[in-house]
Amino acid sequence: MRIKKTLPNSAWGRLGDYLRETQLLASIHNTLYWDQNTIMPYAGSAWRGEQLSFMAKKLHSRQSSKEFEELINAAKQEFITNDLDEDNAKDLNLEKQKNIELLEQDFNRQKRLDPELVVQLASAQAKGYNLWQQAKAKNDFSCFAPALKKLISLRQEQAMQLNEDRSCWETLAQPFEPDLTISRMKELFAPLKKRLPEILEKVRGINKSFEAKWDLQEHSQQLLCDRLLNAWGIDTKNSAIARSPHPFSITLGPNDFRITTRVVSGHPLSCFLATAHEWGHSLYEQGLPSECHKWFAWPSAQATSMGVHESQSLFWENRVARSRSFSEYFWRHFVEAGAPLKSGLDLWKAMNPLSPGPNRVEADEVSYGLHILIRTELEIALLEDGLSVEELPYEWNKRYKDLLGVIPKNDAEGCLQDVHWSEGSFGYFPSYLLGHIISAQLTRSMEQKLGSIDERISLGDVSSLLTWLRENVHHFGRKLNGEQLVKEVTGEDLNAKLFLHYLESKVDELSSLT
């Protein structure tokens, strides 16, 4: 018995096979990352770092190889010759054309990177993550500072090698938010930078009393999350949940969706809301056009931007789980779990304390944007304006005092609180705020079609919301960037008006309760 393997005849098929193998590697890399963050014992991190570097190197080598370039060119040639005049497959042609465009763009980026830089970056990320964990546990910024410096200098080198017609920070932000510029971002965020502190001033203090004074057992929190996910259509045949220090969502295969959450002592709603948030990410991934594995390895089937990704997680977290109608619908489950609530309103208040604190992940919707503005300004300063790593804790605390009126007790709850920089992710943070803005605009369009979503939520009907998102948002994949998607779906340009309007109404309603 000898076993033969047949090669596909078409150049398109050969390119597909190549992409599939690249995606195998990428998803193996993701599996290592998942394991590292959910169960790997601490002492495994050095070896895991070597594994991740090894995979990053292999991945980069595939994504920048001569072979890949030739496969793209051959597929493009074949497409131009055979497909363009076949009228009966217009959609397929557009899909193919977009894929070629994206593949060429991604390839050109990868090709410019020195493979050794890729390896060094992967290794610096693993080390950085590691030291960040230690530094946070010990509240000792100085033990993380050298790793952060190293990551900054490697990322600066990366931007230089990429040699795009963009600033350093902009270049690094592209994979998260294609086509974003600093000036466009400033324009989008300007109304928020002005209005958010004013709204915050209005609510300052008065809703402090909303914060839950009670806590729930870990086991009960788990049960509530399970109930939520069941109500929101989880299929445990293709999804799994675990715990990690920093909640995240990740896709490990065409039918393998994972999310993590965490239990924070004294914050009985943290685990629940993190679950809602991460599941929102996962629902977007599950709605991408990768059905039947056909497009799974192709760029057009992938998430278009982190802003759009966050718009989905924030929709489920804030517009659904933090809504008054959801609390009315769901509060009895919290009572069963041991929460001392007398009504849905009690739960709604606890979900929305509107009290600015030093922590981004636990922040209310008003102050959230300010957490992002601070981080975005600081990372641009670190990468482009010579802000030194040593100055970071001071600058961080200063801005918190100025914008939010709170001073972190220490660096662990200050500039060490987030994982992103420890992995060298610069340019990611604005996506969270863009997500708020996009979510508000998409929700308005959804309501124009479905009527008030609150009515549906109060009846426990969220499947119609998901269907709308699948049909109007998810299926585009990378065919439209964030701004184009908003324009296509809502007919309006991306802007913060609806988000501010939503916040102001919510604050008015909450303020009237005190």
Added chain:
Amino acid sequence: MRIKKTLPNSAWGRLGDYLRETQLLASIHNTLYWDQNTIMPYAGSAWRGEQLSFMAKKLHSRQSSKEFEELINAAKQEFITNDLDEDNAKDLNLEKQKNIELLEQDFNRQKRLDPELVVQLASAQAKGYNLWQQAKAKNDFSCFAPALKKLISLRQEQAMQLNEDRSCWETLAQPFEPDLTISRMKELFAPLKKRLPEILEKVRGINKSFEAKWDLQEHSQQLLCDRLLNAWGIDTKNSAIARSPHPFSITLGPNDFRITTRVVSGHPLSCFLATAHEWGHSLYEQGLPSECHKWFAWPSAQATSMGVHESQSLFWENRVARSRSFSEYFWRHFVEAGAPLKSGLDLWKAMNPLSPGPNRVEADEVSYGLHILIRTELEIALLEDGLSVEELPYEWNKRYKDLLGVIPKNDAEGCLQDVHWSEGSFGYFPSYLLGHIISAQLTRSMEQKLGSIDERISLGDVSSLLTWLRENVHHFGRKLNGEQLVKEVTGEDLNAKLFLHYLESKVDELSSLT
């Protein structure tokens, strides 16, 4: 900034680098396996199968490459020229010599395999495992049968390609038990095949009443396992525990040791004893000469055989956890966990019901060997003597009736009970019984040095047992095979006498209690 990588000057160093990278791949493969068995959702299995096949192909290609062959030859040449006459490093020379020997042996095996067979096997293993899970859940052997046939024919092809001076089954058993032959195995097992049914006849029925009529909450079982592992020196910085359908132990890096266990409803001691067993495996891995990563990637630092591996897990499970002294020492923890026990003796009886059943993993020490003899005979018949897959359920049940006097209720608790064949592992089962034999011989030598281990166990002192095992057994790695190891440590040839003697004494003591 350009980053340069320096290559080691010596051929030995270059070979080490190559092995290290191979080990990175192998440990990534193991991480995928761990994830697959502990948390991966079911629908992820098709893609995971592709990932595992991909890794298996890459791994095989590295292990059989021209580059590898040249590195081995260059290192060997360098060793012969430079090292052999340096008297002051005799141990290091022996280590190097053994490594070259093992590398040549392993390379020659890998080289003979058609890469396509390697891929097909990996894919058939993933599919087989998958279908086995379904078949077991539905109690439908016919849905697994085609996958089993495929695995048998691929393994037969593998043995043909390996073209060793051994029978098909022997060839496949080599990676588990180096140098084992069917005739030597029959010679070793003959006294067991004769005596075990006689001992079983003696205890038949009389100890049925020992079986626990009580159960423990999952949470309490978890707590007892944690207590056990703490008492047995677990360091959570380098070890992690999870659940899986079939308990196993796996090493994912030089400082990353994992075990799994499972909770079986109605069997309150199953989880506890599985934990003891798997932790015994892990302790062996932790004692291998891979300190400081130096030898981690080298064959001499690896486990020598599954028989020796099982001798370690069985020592901790049977000689320690199932001993009367351990029950006396530990029973109060079980009472705290909710077990209705009046004394250590009660626990000891529950740990040793001596009642033959259809399940290998839950079997007592007397019938255990018979479970193995049945599987070993059947897999040799499947691979070498033309036993058809369709006949397997009938042959299985027939042997259970003849040797153990029990008939499995259905195939799920019959020939579908074990995972091994679903992954195409033929030749593994005898290692369990060899493990029993080796454990008995090693324990005798340990007692000659330390005195009665029961005295130490009853005082909670197991660290001295572990130290003895580390100093006398673990550190050899692959430098000695199973038989050589026993000879070296005990001065005796491998034989079943001490194991039978141990069983008979234990049965006598237990019988006197009824």
